[in-house]
Every structure is written in structure tokens, then in C-alpha cells.
Amino acid sequence: MSHYIDVIIPLPLERLFAYRVTAAEADFLEPGMRVAVPFGKSKIYTGIVHHIHQSPPLNYEVKDIELIVDELPTVTKDQLKFWEWIATYYVCSIGQVMRAALPKSLLLESETIILKNPDTEVNDDFLDDKQFLIMEALLHRPALKVKEVMDILDRKSVLPILKKMLEQEWIILQEEVYSTYKPKTVKYIFLNKRYKDEEQLKNLLDDMTRAPKQRDTVMSLFMLQTGNKLVTSKLLQDRAGVSRATIKALIDKNIFIEEEQAIDRVLDEKEQGSELFELQPAQQEALNEIREQFAAGKTTLLHGVTSSGKTEIYVRLIQEQLELGNQVLYLLPEIALTTQLISRLKHYFKHQVLVYHSRYNLNERLEVWNHVIENKEPYVIVGARSAILLPFQNVKLIIVDEEHETSFKQFDPDPRYHARDAAVVLGHMKIADVLLGSATPSLESYYNTTLGKYGLVELKERYGKVLMPEIQIIDIKDKHKRKKMKGHFSDSLIEQMQEAFKNNNQVILFQNRRGYAPILECNTCGNAPQCPNCDVSLTFHQYKKQLRCHYCGYHTIVPPECPSCSSTSLDTKGFGTQQIEEEFKELFPDLKIARMDLDTTRGKNSIEKIIEQIDTGEVHCLVGTQMLTKGLDFRNVSLVGVLSADTMLNFPDFRAHERCFHLLTQVSGRAGRTAERGKVLIQSYNPEHQILQQVSTYDYGAMFKDQLEDRYQFKYPPYQRLIRLTFKNRDYNTTLQAGQWFVNALNQIEHGVEVLGPEFPAVARVRNLYQVHVIVKMGKQHHPNTIKDYIRKVKRSFESIKGFNSVRCNVDVDCY
Ligand code: ADP
Ligand code: ZN
Ligand code: ZN
DSSP, X not given: OOEEEEEEOSSSOSSOEEEEEOHHHHHHOOTTOEEEEEETTTEEEEEEEEEEEOOOOSSSOOEEXXXXXXXXXXXXXXXXXXXXXXXXXXXXXXXXHHHHHSOGGGOOOTTOEEEEOTXXXXXXXXXXXXXXXXXXXXXXXXXXXXXXXXXXXXXXXOHHHHHHHHHXXXXXXXXXXXXXXXXXXXXXXXXXXXXXXXXXXXXXXXXXGGOHHHHXXXXXXXXXXXXXXXXXXXXXXXXXXXXXXXXXXXXXXXXXXXXXXXXXXXXXXXXXXXXXXXXXXXXXXXXXXXXXXXXXXXXXXXXXXXXXXXXXHHHHHHHHHHHTTOEEEEEOSOGGGOHHHXXXXXXXXXXXXXXXXXXXXXXXXXXXXXXXXXXXXXXXXXXXXXXXXXXXXXXXXXXXXXXXXXXXXXXXXXXXXXXXXXXXXXXXXXXXXXXXXXXXXXXXXXXXXXXXXXXEEEEOSOGGGOOOOEEEEEEHHHHHHTTOEETTEEHHHHHHHHHHHHTTOEEEEEOSOOSSBSEEEETTTOOOOBOSSSSSBOEEETTTTEEEOTTTOOEEEOOSSOTTTOOSOEEEESOOHHHHHHHHHHHOTTSOEEEESXXXXXXXXXXXXXXXXXXXXXXXXXXXXXXXXXXXXXXXXEEEEESOOHHHHTOSSTTHXXXXXHHXXXXXXXXXXXXXXXXXXXXXXXXXXXXXXXXXXXXXXXXXXXXXXXXXXXXXXXXXXXXXXXXXXXXXXXXXXXXXXXHHHHTTSOTTOEEEEEEOOSXXXXXXXXXEEEEEXXXXXXXXXXXXXXXXXXXXXXXXXXGGTTOEEEEEETOO
16 A cells, blocks of 8 residues: 655645655654655755645656655644635635745755855864765855755755754855844943942042043933933933043043943833733723633724723733743734833743744744744744744734734735734634734724624723823914925924923824935926836935835936936925934924934844934934834823825825824824823824814724725725735736736626726836736625635636736735
């Protein structure tokens, strides 16, 4: 009797592939183990055993496996089931889910590229013959493909050798450059302990009368440090108005001590004593209600206004599970912005907190993966979207924080899954409780509570009864008319800012657009320079005097004259964060401003740095894009200014209004989180717009009702399901024809299902590829799986048509 295994291969192919194994291998193998298998003419892939059986495949010649890679499964059985759900629901292959889930180093294949690890000295004496040959080849060539290693060693099974060498860190895999995330350290200045003694300090100051600068610096530090504030060199330089040299001199004299501390620790120190928070009655009540909903087996939505203490409730629930010996998954939208949250959790749960960071490099990801699969002990894993694909063993609670955030959805590449929705499904599979939390729930989740599908728990007041910030809408059309604008700032905004700074408070400015001014326009002919690869206007960046494409990264210098009519009268239109930063410097030349947007947060730890500058009071004002809205908790911000709400309102998308409500409410929530009531000014050309009115009165209910009516009327989710197909090609006509072919083919689809398109989206060409969309809309009466099967079938025929060989087609389920 022959034995076979069905293997998942990390490719966009729909089926599993059978391979022959020996009886002993069949006996040893388990689902979830990795095997290396030959594929096609000469390729080797790492696959995952799906199941073991005895029925030979009928329509192709079966091959033997190359080797067994694992001694224990790398993937759990539950995970395989979950992957299958993702592949079915989101119309992709389970191999694509596998590729998205596994850290690359678990996926060695013939095309993988290996390099010598530049950070390790390898002693030849430790190498065996084969390892020696590989290392030697890497001396002569910068990189080797795995299949080249096969040639060098003249054998096929090289993966175990490479695996060993990776573990020894002699070699590394080529990867996209991830910046590694490490707890960042900061140097702080302290007064030498001996001057705690007043007498000593007095003597010191008396001795220093002839060095007035140094004396002032000591006094400044003394003042800053009363109240146990941690003081950076930079802050002290600013306050005392001295240079680094002065401070260095004091360090050399052993009057100042400079010490490095991890930011995490610093935050811990600040939070010390807050360990045993008593929940407030409202929080306690919410917690009880959540437990009741869980007991009734319901996914629960916690709708709590900003700063209502939702996180403290999560902490209680996490603690409960950890004490029971269970595991918790805590999903967050943008992990990069969560230093604050992670240090808060670490403060409570210490080493039981695991982080799966999108900025982690391969080894760090692998470490977390291994930890998760090897350990059944209690821990809480904090991560962004992809953390949901980890091999959990014993998760009993899943928290999705800021559940309304769009970054939970993966738009490219496959699997185009929504981590929140997948979490709800995973919860059902694992029999784990699922808690969704937000100050501004998505329409879909809130709608589910009205249907009774989800439980709803509300927290209507802020922690400590701090009032919600007062929101005022400023009519900038009127301000312009009455000449009350300075640049993009109204007189009201400037006044409020002055007031805030006078009271030693900080200000946040929100402009949902990066760069300086979006567009450079010719005053004579109206021409705006376009990206040569994409159908968009280039964005003007002041610092580098560049025009950049935000879609493909193309950049060029600002032309001295209009490329189409040679006029030199070029003007900027619209504005971005960079311009606001410039204008701020003009308005408040003595104050410091920091900027948080995609351009300033690319580097290692750059976000942490900005957050720290705000926390330590080093900067007075922060200007940023929607990054600002993601759960930041600053103690000292009293004013939030929104420079223009209009672009958000006019965005061509059925969710634009809902998103605008979320963004404005969230960014407002950054104001006045402590005792004093915060203030928010929203500037707009449409002050009467219903969304702005709803934001300013905190009327989520009215927003929900209005938007839901629109969705009903125009047949959008949550009433209808949407699937979007995208076709991409270099040639305009081919792209359009491909879309049209698909629409025609889909015409046979079930009665009542609408097929719209093909249509060019607002930006019809990106990176030289044209794209068209086809939208499939179906009501609740249709069975989505039948429709999706049909789409799969049509896609298969589409892919076999010669003329469309070069057209890429992708399917995006719930594409919003
Ligand atoms: P949310 O997550 O709803 O925005 P947080 O949980 O961040 O709110 O709480 C806002 C602030 O109030 C935090 O600084 C938190 O430490 C504090 N806080 C919340 N609940 C309590 C409590 N029961 N006792 C003391 N401080 C609390
Ligand atoms: Zn011109
Ligand atoms: Zn471009």
C-alpha cells in the first residue's frame, strides 16, 4: 500500500498537491509539518502537510517529497482550518494565506536568496565540509539562490543544512529592509545626588559665581527636576539657553550625571503607583455588562467615548484570562504608534506581553512565532493585523481595539482579509470571547448590535468625569471675506493657540495631507505637473524643493517655468502638513513644533522620538496627518485645531462621511484628557455640514442613523455585500477589454446580483499600469459562497484566455 500527503504550496494555486511518502514517513508526519517538495521542472518549495492519505492522485504523476523539514508541526490544526476559512471567504488560495502568515525564514525555497551574515565572524574550524563550501562560495559572490547552493553541493536536500546555518547566524536571508524595533534609550541629565543636600547645593552655587552660565544651568536643572521630571540634555539646553558644551563641562566636573534609560522604563516610572487602578463605577458596570454578553456567547462592542478608560477595562479582562492560564490576542491598528500602550501593558503583565511588531525583522518575527507555537502558558500577544495569523494554542479572549480603523483591512496583496472580521470568526472557531472597542464604532459593527448579533456596552463619560472637549466650528469662508486669516490659520485659532501656550499647554494641529502643497499650478495656462507613471498631479515638497508622486515615489526638481507654456508664474494650491509647519514657525518663532506624517516617521524609532518629545514637553505643538488620531494619550494637550475639514468631506467614497466623523472625533479626543476641559477648533468652508454638526455635538447616534439611510438608499454595506475585481495592464484597451469580458461572463450570475463596470477609478493609472474596477453587489438574500464560487470559476476561464495573459486580476471581498 502506498502513502501520500496533500501539501499546501505557497502559490496562488487553488488546489493542494499530492506527494508520495514512505510508510515510515507517513507514520512520522502530522498535518502542519513542513516538507520540502519539488515543483514544476526544477523548483523546490517549502510546503505544509495538510493531511495524510492512501489514495493516489488520478490525473498527474506523483512525485516523492524532497525531505521532511520539521520534527514538530509549525502550524496548528486549528490554524489550517482558519486559513481555509480565509481562503474561501476572501477568494484566494490557501497557499497565499500560508505565504502571508509564515515568517519568510520558515519558507525556504529554491528562489530564496541567502547572504553571508556581515555581523558574525565565522571560524572555519566549526564548519563541516558542506557548510565550508557554502561559506566559501559566499566569499566570492555577494548572494546565492538556494537552487545555486544545490548545484554547489551537487545535492537537492540543502534546506536542513541552510536551516542550521541560519540558526547559527552564519548566513541571513535577503529581505526587504525592515527597520528593527528596539526599546529606545534616551540620555537624561541628573544633578549629582550629593547636591540633594541643601547645604551642599548652596555651597556649589556660591562656588560658581564666576561661572554664571554654569550656575544658571544648575539652577535650571534643579527647577526642572523638582516634581521628578526627567530632563534631556536638549530640554535643559533650551531652558537654560546654553550649548551642549556647557552641559558637557558640568558632566565632566561630576556635578551632572548623564544616564541612559530605556523609554519603556521611563514611561513605567511615570505610571508608577497607578498599578492598582480602582475601576470607576461606570467602568465597573461596563465590565460586568461585557461579562454578561460573553456569558451569552456574544461578540461584544464596547462603545466608549475617547479617554473613558476602555484600556483599563481591557486590562482587567486580560488579567482575568492570564490568571486562568489562558492566552489573549490584542489587535491594534497601527502598531507603530503603540509604544504608549505596550509600556502600559508591560507595566501590568511584564514578560507575559509579547509583541508582534510590523517593524520587526525576520528573526524577531520568527522568535515570536516559535514562542507562540511552543508555549501553552498564559501570555497576551499585542499585534497589528497579521498577528491574527499566528499559531495560537489557547487563546480565550480576542480584543480588537479601535475596531473602526481601516488599516485592519489588507488591500494588497492576497489574502485581502479584514483582521477584525477574521477575529470574530476565529473567536467562534476557538470558542474565544471577542471584544471590539472604539470611541467611534464602524457602521457595520454598530449595525450588528442593533440586529442583536453583537452585544453592545457603552461608556458615555470620560474617566474622572473630565468633560468632553468643547468643539467649535470656524467658518473660514467668512474669515477670508473679513480678512481674518493668516495663511491657513484663522484669528480664532491663533488666539486659542496663544492662550494654550500661555498656560503652558500643548497644541495639536491636524491636516490630513502630507507634503507642502499638493499641487503646483500654472497661473497662466492652469497646467499642473503630472506624474509620468501615474494619473495624478505631483505633490510639492518644500524642504527638498521637489515634486513627488505619492503613488509611485517618482520625484523631480521644481521646474523654473511651466513645462507647457513657459510662464514663470507658478503657484501652489491646497496645503499639507509641511506648509502648516512653516506657517507655525512664522506665527510663533519662539516655539517648537514637531511633525508626524509618513514623511517624518519612516526611520527607526522616529515615531517614538516624536511621542517622547511631546511627553517631555520639548515641543509645544504637533502637526500631523491621521496618524495623530490613533489612540495617543498626551497629558498636556489642551487644544486641537483642524485646519480644514473639507477635503475629508468631499472624498469620493461611500464611507467618506463616516470616516470624517471618525477622524474628527478621534483627533478631538486628544484634547483635554486630564483635569481641564479641552478645546477643539474645526475650520471649514462648509460649517453647516451635517457631519460637522454631528461631530461638534458628539452625536454618534444621529450620524449612524443618517449614514445608514444613505447606505440603504444607495445599496451599500451593511445592507449589501461588495466584491471588487481589479484588472491591471500596461495597455489601456486591453485593460478595459478584460474588464468588459469579465462583466459579460458574470452576467449569468444569480438573479438580483448587480455587476457594475468596468470603470476607471479616480486614479486610473499607477506605476504605468492602467486599472479598471468591476463591482459585484449582492443583497442579504444571496448566498455569498455560491456567488464567490462563480467568480472563481469565471476567473479560472479568464486566466486561460491568451489575449489576457498579461492582465492581472484580483478579487477584493468586502473592499471597503
Ligand atoms: P480610552 O482607552 O477609553 O481612550 P484610557 O483607558 O486610555 O481611555 O484612559 C484614559 C486615561 O485615564 C488614562 O491615562 C488612564 O490611565 C486613566 N484611567 C482610566 N481609568 C482609570 C481608573 N480607573 N483609575 C485611574 N486612572 C484611570
Ligand atoms: Zn502654463
Ligand atoms: Zn507616480
